[in-house]
């Protein structure tokens with residue numbers, strides 16, 4: 008490949024792998040670093056099956072300062088980084104905060120340090136979790152960042168602060184933080200998708216595993232919220248649309264007109280769906296009947312959140328294209344694939 012070299016950390020993970028595919032599709036040359044702590048090396052084969060290109064892959068831990076410095080020194084042709092590598096479980100972060108502070112900051116700081124002597128465009132995986140329970144919906148990027156509800160959320164807030172500060176004093180560094188809403192679904196080939204370890208904590212992987220018979224009843228966490236049907240509302244976004252947003256962010260930083268050193272974009276669809284709407288969308292998209300019961304509220308859940316995505320549309324020329332039906336049917340195709348072909 009001859010395109011611009013973009014380092015994708017966490018590139019064998021759920022969002023990372025889809026982004027690698029979209030980078031190849033857009034003519035870039037992605038290079039993956041992943042320590043495989045929450046993913047399979049077989050994802051590289053899957054990416055090759057989809058794109059016809061085998062991305063360069065390095066298996067090491069970015070917490071290792073020496074290895075990170077050496078890697079970037081040896082790869083001076085890398086001029087962009089999409090940094091996914093991080094832990095992401097809200098519950099686990101509450102039980103093991105230090106594990107989260109280490110793993111979500113050491114790699115970021117090592118990477119910033121390692122590329123301080125060259126021009127670099129960096130895209131950072133942030134989260135709508137920084138908004139907490141928003142006062143105004145749809146929530147836009149100017150909304151206040153609320154006190155984090157979890158250590159995981161706190162790592163995203165602090166990482167944004169670090170990036171704003173460091174890019175502000177650097178000649179070389181430009182940063183875009185993408186605040187994701189709720190990524191779901193899988194690639195249309197069904198060759199890559201989400202691979203949760205153990206019982207899924209998130210709604211859509213739980214639904215697909217329940218539908219295939221791996222889990223029992225779905226518990227809807229509360230139906231007494233102040234929403235149309237009483238269940239919580241989220242802005243679900245197809246992972247392929249989300250992956251394309253990263254390519255759009257890289258492209259935007261290539262534009263000579265872009266003078267901003269640090270910027271933030273919401274990446275969602277701009278629409279909210281309740282838990283029951285998601286369950287029914289899955290049933291109608293797949294023809295599978297789901298069994299669910301209404302349970303108690305889950306501690307820490309936000310009642311409703313969906314994003315104002317106008318800024319991304321205007322400045323990144325990016326917009327989500329796939330709807331809830333596509334999200335559900337692709338997640339289901341992936342669940343069936345993985346049953347037949349465990350990775």
Ligand code: WQD
Pocket residue numbers: 097133134135136187188189190208209210211213225226227228229238239240241282305308
């Ligand atoms: C969605 C809705 C649950 C499971 C996660 C991350 C967060 C951010 C966004 C990245 C909620 C309900 C769920 C179940 C249910 N991501 N639910 N039964 O909580 O919005 O947040 O994605 O930064 O940090 O935690 O996503 O998929 O867990 O829940 O009723 O078995 O589904 O209560 O309303 P959430 P989720």
